[in-house]
């Protein structure tokens with residue numbers, strides 16, 4: 313059974329940066345042709361969804377960026393800004409590498 317990938321982006325900041333991050337991720341997935349990927353022998357769809365607080369507020373509300381979680385692997389990123397979308401899509405979704413500078417080890 314194929315499991316889709318989902319990026320949940322917190323939009324609970326006053327600045328609206330989470331919305332901008334989600335838009336940038338969607339745009340980048342489209343431009344890199346990664347809305348559908350082949351992983352672990354299966355075709356998967358990649359979806360970006362906005363959500364409320366992920367209980368990572370220290371890395372979200374108090375910084376310049378937003379928190380996000382990638383499922384199903386559960387990788388957590390903090391202080392993500394729209395300009396980080398290219399690297400996150402290229403490295404995490406395209407190459408399967410965690411972006412260490414944004415990764416939160418919970």
Ligand code: FES
Nearest residue numbers: 322366368369372
């Ligand atoms: S406000 Fe974004 S994780 Fe809590």
